[in-house]
Amino acid sequence: TQLLEQSPQFLSIQEGENLTVYCNSSSVFSSLQWYRQEPGEGPVLLVTVVTGGEVKKLKRLTFQFGDARKDSSLHITAAQPGDTGLYLCAVSGTYKYIFGTGTRLKVLA
């Protein structure tokens, strides 16, 4: 069983549309990270959320940590082709990060 389930698994949208992707678990976490991985590159850390209910914004990206610290969402407003990539959530396990299954986003021009 996966500790972190991400949905949807794949998403293809037109430029300018809004979208939300989710990261869910039955466990409680002290913090959660979101990464973006572009084709052919390593993941890049976007944000860390720590407090239940916390909302962080990074330009057109809005990240929210669930009140119970079991889940998180990433909302992208007016998606652009440059947002294309694999979005991964991650939580700390025993001395390492554990990654979710990922959402593969493609934004069409």
Place this chain on the structure above:
Amino acid sequence: NAGVMQNPRHLVRRRGQEARLRCSPMKGHSHVYWYRQLPEEGLKFMVYLQKENIIDESGMPKERFSAEFPKEGPSILRIQQVVRGDSAAYFCASSPEAVTGVNYGYTFGSGTRLTVV
């Protein structure tokens, strides 16, 4: 500051050969992690090392795979007698301190893409 450096970026090996993947962590980072990513999948933890010590190798296959992080030089992930199923992207990440509780993420390298033919 240079980021996490991995080399080679691409590696082609015939079945039965050995593959050596190198990772130099960010300056000041003494904790190194290796992950494997199969095509169209997420990242799977393999091993966590500090200088000269393997801390957690719970994600490493029991046979043919080994890792080291010597006192001097890069961390090495070694795969002996490679098989087609070893074809994947292998990523190295580093951090300045151990991952415990609230922590602020890894810095990843660009990966080594291993193709076994």
